[in-house]
Amino acid sequence: MSATAEISAFVIDTPSDAIPDQIIRESQRTLINLLAVGLSASLDPSIEALEAATHAGGDEATVWGRARASAGEAALLNGYLAHLQDYDDTHFPSILHPSAPVWPAALAAAERTGVSGRELLEAFAIGAEVACRIAMSTHPWHYDAGWHITGTVGGFGATAAASRLLGLNTAQTEQALGLAGTHAAGVREAFGTNGKALHAGHASASGLRAALLAQGGFTGPTAILEGRRGFWAVLSPNGHNASYVEGLPTPLADWELMNNGLKPYANGVVSHALEDAMIELRTRHQIDPGAVTAIEARVHPLVLELMNLEPTVGLEGKFSHRHCAAVALVDGAAHEAQFSDERVRDTQISAIRELVEATVDKSLAEDEVHATITLADGTQHSTHVPHASGSPKNPITDAQLETKYRALVPEALGADRSEALLEMLWELDEANDAAETIQATGSTLT
Numbered sequence: 016m017s018a019t020a021e022i023s024a025f026v027i028d029t030p031s032d033a034i035p036d037q038i039i040r041e042s043q044r045t046l047i048n049l050l051a052v053g054l055s056a057s058l059d060p061s062i063e064a065l066e067a068a069t070h071a072g073g074d075e076a077t078v079w080g081r082a083r084a085s086a087g088e089a090a091l092l093n094g095y096l097a098h099l100q101d102y103d104d105t106h107f108p109s110i111l112h113p114s115a116p117v118w119p120a121a122l123a124a125a126e127r128t129g130v131s132g133r134e135l136l137e138a139f140a141i142g143a144e145v146a147c148r149i150a151m152s153t154h155p156w157h158y159d160a161g162w163h164i165t166g167t168v169g170g171f172g173a174t175a176a177a178s179r180l181l182g183l184n185t186a187q188t189e190q191a192l193g194l195a196g197t198h199a200a201g202v203r204e205a206f207g208t209n210g211k212a213l214h215a216g217h218a219s220a221s222g223l224r225a226a227l228l229a230q231g232g233f234t235g236p237t238a239i240l241e242g243r244r245g246f247w248a249v250l251s252p253n254g255h256n257a258s259y260v261e262g263l264p265t266p267l268a269d270w271e272l273m274n275n276g277l278k279p280y281a282n283g284v285v286s287h288a289l290e291d292a293m294i295e296l297r298t299r300h301q302i303d304p305g306a307v308t309a310i311e312a313r314v315h316p317l318v319l320e321l322m323n324l325e326p327t328v329g330l331e332g333k334f335s336h337r338h339c340a341a342v343a344l345v346d347g348a349a350h351e352a353q354f355s356d357e358r359v360r361d362t363q364i365s366a367i368r369e370l371v372e373a374t375v376d377k378s379l380a381e382d383e384v385h386a387t388i389t390l391a392d393g394t395q396h397s398t399h400v401p402h403a404s405g406s407p408k409n410p411i412t413d414a415q416l417e418t419k420y421r422a423l424v425p426e427a428l429g430a431d432r433s434e435a436l437l438e439m440l441w442e443l444d445e446a447n448d449a450a451e452t453i454q455a456t457g458s459t460l461t
Contacts, residue, residue, distance in 0.1 A: 019189055024263075050420075055102075072084075080458050087224055109150035115165060117169065120142070120220070121177065136444055144272060146171055169219065173218055173222020174225045174226050191229035192239055193236035194228055201218070208330060276407050279415070281353070290343040293344040297343070309389040312340070313386075323336065336373055337371040385397070
């Protein structure tokens with residue numbers, strides 16, 4: 016069997032009892048996390064421009080905190096909302112954001128089919144696994160070339176989840192994966208703009224559309240990964256590792272979803288260890304930011320590769336390791352409020368940013384940092400963060416996830432609806448009809 020055929024068989028033929036309860040639970044956690052950041056993002060003015068540019072009418076599917084829309088538009092809008100704050104989950108080490116493209120496609124497909132909550136969670140787990148494994152098959156060559164892996168690979172995961180929910184067979188799923196792959200898009204030049212989040216929305220909508228087209232008899236390339244002009248050859252010409260997607264056993268011995276992390280900070284994940292370090296030193300030594308004369312850090316190479324912008328607006332601040340360090344030191348936090356235009360332009364924050372000096376240490380892990388703060392009197396305070404909070408080896412707890420949810424969702428839904436939705440999400444695996452939970456995320460607008 017070809018790699019694409021093997022993935023298709025894994026998507027459709029994996030039985031329910033081959034998906035461990037631990038994976039179902041983690042899938043629930045990713046959904047709670049994603050809805051927290053997506054509902055918060057639904058208040059951002061940029062969503063109105065996207066709605067105006069894409070609205071074609073329809074009442075098929077729920078858009079988080081907004082009016083209902085067609086299934087394809089819901090996948091696009093929700094995918095965009097999921098990634099807008101850069102507060103969604105991240106797979107290590109590929110830096111794929113799996114939930115943002117996969118969950119919106121799965122939710123839109125589920126509203127068409129009347130599946131149970133357990134079936135929905137299983138479909139996400141399968142879709143996320145496909146996306147993560149394809150991402151790993153191209154790591155690091157694809158990302159290093161400048162592609163945004165969430166935009167390019169996310170569509171495969173969205174297609175996989177939607178294909179399983181829509182009841183496609185393996186041959187149709189091969190065609191669907193081919194259609195998704197030929198629409199893979201997104202380059203890293205878009206980081207720090209609305210275009211980055213649009214990559215996730217496009218991937219989700221493209222993946223759902225691919226599954227629906229294949230269901231209707233539309234054809235696509237059946238060797239989209241391994242073909243002579245396929246995904247690996249064209250989008251990762253400097254290398255690929257097919258072992259991540261070949262010979263997938265059922266059940267899997269190890270799920271890539273367990274290498275996924277839920278973010279405690281609303282910015283690029285490779286700066287999280289630096290933020291942990293600043294908050295730790297600030298708290299432990301009661302540091303006055305005005306007394307700081309230097310901040311030095313040894314970091315993984317990806318920090319300077321991905322997080323080296325000099326920000327002028329809030330979105331750019333999410334991709335500035337200097338800004339992330341500055342707000343963590345001054346505010347003791349790095350949530351959405353720390354990445355507003357006003358905070359980026361704040362004179363105190365700007366002054367602290369100028370003090371940050373990072374040097375690459377190739378021996379460090381992606382979620383590791385050594386940091387030192389020097390004060391005006393010559394005192395130095397140092398720390399080592401071996402694994403950033405929210406990383407797979409230092410995951411946030413259910414209690415911390417609920418705290419994040421409650422900090423973000425009430426502004427969009429109100430306190431009572433937020434709590435009711437949270438309860439439904441924790442019980443989703445027992446729900447007979449997933450649509451009731453999905454529709455609870457929508458706006459009361461008519």
